[in-house]
Every structure is written in C-alpha cells, then in structure tokens.
Amino acid sequence: MARVRLNPIVDRVQGAFGDIVFRTFDGKTVISRKPAPSGQPPTPGQEAQRIRFREASFYGRVVMADPQTRAFYEAVATQRKKPVFSVIIADFLNAPTVTSIDDSAYTGATGDPLLIQAQDDVEVTGVSVTITDDGGTVLESGPATADEWRWRYEAQTDVPSGTTVTITATAMDRPGNTGETHVEKTTP
Structure with a gap:
C-alpha cells in the first residue's frame, strides 16, 4: 500500500483511477489496488448486509443534505480524523x-x-x-x-x-x- 503526501498543488485525493483506489484511513490518504470480484453469488447474509448498507448510504445522503445534522457529524469526523460520510454510515450500521x-x-x-x-x-x-x-x-x-x-x-x-x-x-x-x-x- 502506498501513501500519498499532500502538498499545495494536491489538497485531497479520493476515489478510483483505473485499477487504483485512493482511500482516507486514520486521516491519511492511502493508495491500494481495486479489489477483484470473487465471481461467486452472494450468500443470504451478504445480500442482507448489502441492503443494510444501501439504507445506510441513503441515510448518509439525507444527513449530508441537512446542515444542522451534518455539522454535528462533521465535528465528530474531525475529532476522529475520519471522512464525514464514513462516520455517518458507521453510526447507522452500529446500534447502541x-x-x-x-x-x-x-x-x-x-x-x-x-x-x-x-x-x-x-x-x-x-x-x-x-x-x-x-x-x-x-x-x-x-x-x-x-x-x-x-x-x-x-x-x-x-x-x-x-x-x-x-x-x-x-x-x-x-x-x-x-x-x-x-x-x-x-x-x-
């Protein structure tokens, strides 16, 4: 895994470029290979988790559109050095x-x-x-x-x-x- 050092020209890198994926992990940008699909059909548990993740993603979009709730999650994300959307998704997926x-x-x-x-x-x-x-x-x-x-x-x-x-x-x-x-x- 390669690490990216940000500079005045490159402020932030995110997403995929060809077979390379840029991720933020513990406040640092990391480069890795795009994962290859297994080719096997998903298990019922995997399918249920995919549905749950879609619901979490929808919740994340709703929160990002609400300035007050988004500000709360931004403060948490800044403190943890995590992307805001990741904190929102994790909150949805983890029950108290x-x-x-x-x-x-x-x-x-x-x-x-x-x-x-x-x-x-x-x-x-x-x-x-x-x-x-x-x-x-x-x-x-x-x-x-x-x-x-x-x-x-x-x-x-x-x-x-x-x-x-x-x-x-x-x-x-x-x-x-x-x-x-x-x-x-x-x-x-």
Whole structure:
C-alpha cells in the first residue's frame, strides 16, 4: 500500500483511477489496488448486509443534505480524523448498547431511581425504561433523563412487595437504532 503526501498543488485525493483506489484511513490518504470480484453469488447474509448498507448510504445522503445534522457529524469526523460520510454510515450500521442497569436502590416505590449506562459509537440520544410484571403486563414505562455520564429513571408507580419485575432499558441513537437489555428483580 502506498501513501500519498499532500502538498499545495494536491489538497485531497479520493476515489478510483483505473485499477487504483485512493482511500482516507486514520486521516491519511492511502493508495491500494481495486479489489477483484470473487465471481461467486452472494450468500443470504451478504445480500442482507448489502441492503443494510444501501439504507445506510441513503441515510448518509439525507444527513449530508441537512446542515444542522451534518455539522454535528462533521465535528465528530474531525475529532476522529475520519471522512464525514464514513462516520455517518458507521453510526447507522452500529446500534447502541445498554451496558448496565443499576437497580440497587429500586424497591418498587414511587421515586426509586434506576441508573442506566448506555453507549454508542457516536451518541446515545435517548433511553426509555419499561417495567413489567412476571406475567408480561406493563406496570410503567417512560423516558430516562441524562445525568452526567449515565441515564436516570425514577419509578412512577408503587409495586407490591414480593413482586418479580423485569426492568428493560432501551437506548436509541441518531439514526434510530435501538439496543436493549433487561434485569429481573423481586421487590423487597
């Protein structure tokens, strides 16, 4: 792989030229050969990924046309030294994850806090919490609020002592991807 050193005459190189491809990787321009097609038909998984990538590309074009959203992604791309469109595509393809639900202070009483940690490759835009009983009936549901480095949800209803509940936290990112996890707890 060859590297390109930019100068006052050449400010940026991108795309393909014959059998040579110019790519930006970690803030540097890299030259490589154009990949050869395998000649085999795509697997169902590959076809599904191609469809998903087309959707990501469409999302990228929509974001690039919106100055406010584009400015947000440009700031992220500048910080990471990555192309803006690549950051947008990656954000679309990677769903957020809920890494933990701290239910240690939850006793089933109104106002009890649930602390949720969630992460995404770009930004978690919201977290919602749903509490269900062991029969699957929704006891309560609502949005959590950002609290410095985590999300906080305060219980809205009283749950009788000895009830087993499932607490589900769902995180959402800018493209609308979701990721969730749940914990079970028996109220004291």
